[in-house]
Every structure is written in structure tokens, then in C-alpha cells.
Amino acid sequence: xxxxxxxxxxxxxxxxxxxxxxxxxxxxxxxxxxxxxxxxxxxxxxxxxxxxxxxxxxxxxxxxxxxxxxxxxxxxxxxxxxxxxxxxxxxxxxxxxxxxxxxxxxxxxxxxxxxxxxxxxxxxxxxxxxxxxxxxxxxxxxxxxxxxxxxxxxxxxxxxxxxxxxxxxxxxxxxxxxxxxxxxxxxxxxxxxxxxxxxxxxxxxxxxxxxxxxxxxxxxxxxxxxxxxxxxxxxxxxxxxxxxxxxxxxxxxxxxxxxxxxxxxxxxxxxxxxxxxxxxxxxxxxxxxxxxxxxxxxxxxxxx
Numbered sequence: 001x002x003x004x005x006x007x008x009x010x011x012x013x014x015x016x017x018x019x020x021x022x023x024x025x026x027x028x029x030x031x032x033x034x035x036x037x038x039x040x041x042x043x044x045x046x047x048x049x050x051x052x053x054x055x056x057x058x059x060x061x062x063x064x065x066x067x068x069x070x071x072x073x074x075x076x077x078x079x080x081x082x083x084x085x086x087x088x089x090x091x092x093x094x095x096x097x098x099x100x101x102x103x104x105x106x107x108x109x110x111x112x113x114x115x116x117x118x119x120x121x122x123x124x125x126x127x128x129x130x131x132x133x134x135x136x137x138x139x140x141x142x143x144x145x146x147x148x149x150x151x152x153x154x155x156x157x158x159x160x161x162x163x164x165x166x167x168x169x170x171x172x173x174x175x176x177x178x179x180x181x182x183x184x185x186x187x188x189x190x191x192x193x194x195x196x197x198x199x200x201x202x203x204x205x206x207x208x209x210x211x212x213x214x215x216x217x218x219x220x221x222x223x224x225x226x227x228x229x230x231x232x233x234x235x236x237x238x239x240x241x242x243x244x245x246x247x248x249x250x251x252x253x254x255x256x257x258x259x260x261x262x263x264x265x266x267x268x269x270x271x272x273x274x275x276x277x278x279x280x281x282x283x284x285x286x287x288x289x290x291x292x293x294x295x296x297x298x299x300x301x302x303x304x
Contacts, residue, residue: 001264001303002274004030005292006073006227009052010039016057019279020065022289027296030069032103032276033057035076037112044114055088062096070100073193073227073276074174076107077133078118078126082153085133086140086160089169098165101191103172104137106130106181127180128152134173138188141169170223176200178207186211191223193276197251198266201226205271225274226267228253229281232260232291232299257298264299 005023007016020031035054039047054072061070070092075085085102093100106126107113113120120126132150139146140160148155163169172191175181185192186208194204205224212219228251231242239254246252253263267275282291 001268001272001300002029002069002225003296003300003303004028004032004069004071004225004274004276006032006034006276006278008278008280009034009036009054009057010050012050013052013057013060016052017061017064019288019292020061020068023292023296024065024068026293027300028068028292029274030071030101030276031061031065032071032073033061035072035074035079036109038115040109041111044110046111046115055092058100059092059095062092062100068099070096071172072101072103074103074105074172076105076109077130078107078113078120082133082136083140083146083155083158083160086137089137090141090160090162090164093164093169094162096165100164101170101172102137102141103174103191103193104130104134105174127177127184131180131184134171134184134188138171141171142167172223172225176204178204182208183211183214185222186217186219187215189222191225193225193227195228195251196226196267196270197228198263198270200251201267201272202270223273224271225276226272227276227278230254230260230277230291230295231281232257232295234294257294260295261299261302264303268303 005028007019033054036051038051039049041047058070089102107120129152132153136148136153136155141164146155146158170190172193173185173189174193176194209219231254233239234256242254253260264275282288
């Protein structure tokens with residue numbers, strides 16, 4: 001099982017590099033980065049707040065941080081034409097020496113689209129657009145030339161040179177929608193991701209396998225990753241305080257190293273090949289790195 005860190009884009013570049021470098025040196029497997037331009041609001045109101053742009057950060061990490069896998073989690077196909085995104089991804093992969101995974105999604109954050117005048121559309125329109133974009137990305141990141149004519153995108157005999165280092169760039173589809181998103185993942189992706197608890201993941205993996213059967217694809221070909229907010233400590237009183245405060249929209253993993261190991265085992269049994277850990281709950285400064293070390297030293301070895 002792989003373990004990756006997810007530094008929030010709402011922190012200093014120095015902090016991102018420090019954490020990514022520390023995790024690379026201590027045995028983590030990957031670093032992911034989100035693709036957003038401002039903090040999320042409940043509606044269309046634009047919010048102030050630092051938010052480093054995803055692909056600039058990933059290209060820099062590709063040059064600065066060796067060994068680990070890098071990935072977007074995830075890039076909305078509304079933000080960049082898929083042909084442009086394919087070229088950006090291939091260039092970043094070249095900089096990294098072949099360590100990039102391109103993660104994409106249909107788009108959802110209302111205030112970004114409203115503030116920048118980017119069309120989002122209805123849920124159906126988003127998914128129709130996404131299905132077209134994924135086909136273009138899959139081809140541009142594995143074939144010499146690509147032609148495609150759809151409602152949202154058209155490309156004609158389009159090259160992408162230089163292409164990915166290994167000839168085919170891994171494509172991650174992010175999202176838990178069972179009717180459309182996961183069917184797209186089953187047909188086109190190398191990697192599928194969603195937020196989940198172990199029970200939710202077990203159900204979603206069964207859905208993914210059913211969609212794979214529909215297109216005669218071996219589900220073992222698709223790498224499954226998931227993430228949850230982590231609260232890890234050997235201090236039981238600190239953990240008790242966090243348990244009383246927990247409230248949010250994301251799944252949570254909380255406990256001592258032994259308790260967290262049991263929860264991660266449930267994820268593995270549900271079908272997870274990789275657990276991604278967001279850093280925003282890990283503390284700040286030295287505490288963040290200490291929590292990462294506690295995880296990689298006392299939890300990860302049980303799965304390697």
C-alpha cells in the first residue's frame with residue numbers, strides 16, 4: 001500500500017517545499033496538490049485567501065523533490081482546454097523524469113467559476129464535458145496524434161510533443177458519482193480516487209468493478225486511492241479533545257498509531273491501493289513533520 005501527503009495550497013511555498021522534501025526523505029510515496037484559485041464559499045461569493053496555482057507548484061516540485069510520485073488532486077477540466085492541460089502535464093512529467101499522475105475532475109467550486117467567468121453548467125453538462133475531455137486527454141497522453149469532435153471540444157490531428165516520459169501518462173479520475181463519473185473512470189482511467197470511509201470505499205469499489213465488467217476491463221488495472229482527514233497522536237487526552245470537536249464534510253481517521261493502523265487496514269481490505277493524507281489537520285511547523293514521522297514509522301510498516 002502506498003502513502004502520500006497532500007500539502008494544502010493555502011500555505012507558503014516554503015512550507016510546501018519543506019513538507020514535500022521531508023516526506024520524500026522519510027519514505028512517503030507521493031505528493032499531491034489541489035487545483036483551486038480561491039477558498040471555497042457556500043455560493044458564488046469570491047473569497048480572499050492565498051491559494052497557489054496547482055501546475056506552477058507541481059512543475060516546481062517536479063524539479064525540487066526527487067523520487068516521489070506527483071499528482072493533481074484534481075484539475076477541473078473547466079479551467080483549461082484538455083489539449084492545453086495535456087501539454088502542461090506532459091511538460092511537468094518531463095521535468096519530473098516520469099513521475100506525474102494527471103488527476104482530473106468535472107468541476108464543482110461555484111465561486112471560482114462565477115468570479116472568473118468560467119462556464120460550469122448543470123451537473124449533466126459538466127459530466128458531458130468531462131467525458132469529452134477525458135477522451136482527449138487519454139489520447140493526447142498516449143498517442144502521437146489526436147482528432148476529436150464533440151459538443152464542447154474539437155481537436156484535429158493534434159500532437160503533444162514531447163510526450164510523457166514513459167509513453168503513457170497515468171490518468172486519475174476523481175469523483176464518487178456512480179452513474180457517470182465512475183463509469184468514465186472504468187473506461188478510461190488508470191487511477192480512481194474519492195474521499196471515503198472504509199465502508200463507503202468498499203461499496204464504491206464494488207460499483208467500479210461492475211462498471212469495469214460492462215466494458216470488459218480488468219479492475220486490477222485501475223489503481224484505487226482515497227483520502228481522509230487524519231488526527232494521529234500518542235496523547236490520548238489530545239485525541240479525546242479532537243473527537244469532541246469533530247464536525248465537517250470530510251471523512252476522518254483519528255486515533256493512536258495502533259488505532260489508526262486498524263483503520264488503515266480496513267481501507268486496504270475495502271480495496272485501497274493508496275491512502276492520501278491532507279496536511280491541514282496535522283498541526284503546524286515541527287508538529288506537522290512529527291505527525292508525518294509518527295505515521296510513516298508506526299503505521300505504514302504494517303502495509304509494506
